Amino acid sequence: MSIDHQITAMDQNSLAVFGTLFGTLATALATFALWRVTRVLAVETKRMADASSQPQVVATIVPNPWSTIHLDINVENTGNATAFDVEISFDPPLTNGEARGDGMPIPFQRISVLKPGQALNSYLSGVGDYLEQNFEVQISWKLAPNAVQRETLSYWLNMSDYQGVSYLGSRDPNVQIAEQVKKLREDWRYVASGARKTKVDVFTSDDRQREQDILQERFNRDKADEGEK
Numbered sequence: 634m635s636i637d638h639q640i641t642a643m644d645q646n647s648l649a650v651f652g653t654l655f656g657t658l659a660t661a662l663a664t665f666a667l668w669r670v671t672r673v674l675a676v677e678t679k680r681m682a683d684a685s686s687q688p689q690v691v692a693t694i695v696p697n698p699w700s701t702i703h704l705d706i707n708v709e710n711t712g713n714a715t716a717f718d719v720e721i722s723f724d725p726p727l728t729n730g731e732a733r734g735d736g737m738p739i740p741f742q743r744i745s746v747l748k749p750g751q752a753l754n755s756y757l758s759g760v761g762d763y764l765e766q767n768f769e770v771q772i773s774w775k776l777a778p779n780a781v782q783r784e785t786l787s788y789w790l791n792m793s794d795y796q797g798v799s800y801l802g803s804r805d806p807n808v809q810i811a812e813q814v815k816k817l818r819e820d821w822r823y824v825a826s827g828a829r830k831t832k833v834d835v836f837t838s839d840d841r842q843r844e845q846d847i848l849q850e851r852f853n854r855d856k857a858d859e860g861e862k
Contacts, residue, residue, distance in 0.1 A: 688716035690747060690772050690786065692723075694757065696795060702760050703730070708741045709752035716774040718783075719744040723790075724769040730758030747774070764792050 689712035697703040706727070710716050720743050727739045733756070740755040747753070768790040773783045 686714050687784070688712040688714045688747070688749065688774060688776070690716050690719055690721075690774055692721045692741070692770055692772060693790060694727075694763065694768075694792065697756065704757050704760060704763055705754050706740060706757045707752060707754050708744065708747070710747040710749055713749050714776070715749060716747045717745070717776070717778045717780070719747050719772065719774045722771045724771070725766065727768075728758065730756075730761070733758070764796050767791050767793075 688710050690708065690710050692706065692708045694704050695707050697705050708719075708721065721741060723739075729737055729739065740757070741753055744753065769787065770790050771785070771787050773785045775783055
């Protein structure tokens with residue numbers, strides 16, 4: 634074999650080796666990239682699963698369903714897990730209305746257990762100066778009864794969102810039903826006491842006898858007509 638053929642064969646072998654090395658390197662890089670993507674996807678999937686199974690406690694001040702000039706405090710767990718040892722604070726601090734009195738504590742400052750989807754509601758105060766205030770709400774809770782770490786949530790509650798809001802009729806169907814039942818009970822109270830008379834159309838034994846006489850008379854007339862024919 635000539636030197637030229639030997640050089641050509643060596644060049645071909647070198648190219649084959651380099652091609653194999655390049656293919657191996659490309660496969661290794663693709664495998665590494667796939668591993669990175671899979672790992673990121675697994676971490677993100679776990680993060681989303683953990684986030685979807687966490688409690689989320691929010692506290693708001695909302696109009697009372699019976700009267701828009703009164704306010705309720707509402708605490709709700711909008712997450713998908715139970716929250717334990719919930720602590721809630723408003724800055725500036727909330728104040729009780731006249732119906733509650735200054736000596737009563739503000740409700741729901743601390744809640745031992747709040748299940749997913751559970752909401753607690755209590756009357757707080759009349760509208761008063763509340764619509765002129767903004768509150769910084771601080772909420773914290775535990776993921777387990779014996780947990781050391783606390784989850785926290787902080788946000789601003791702007792009460793001016795309710796300024797100028799009005800409603801036609803009752804906003805809650807349950808309130809509408811209760812109002813109708815109350816009205817029915819009040820109307821029936823006057824009837825039961827005899828203060829209001831009711832007109833009742835009844836079917837008595839005299840009416841039944843009169844109906845039978847009419848039917849018998851019709852039967853006799855029809856029978857007489859058949860005899861004449």
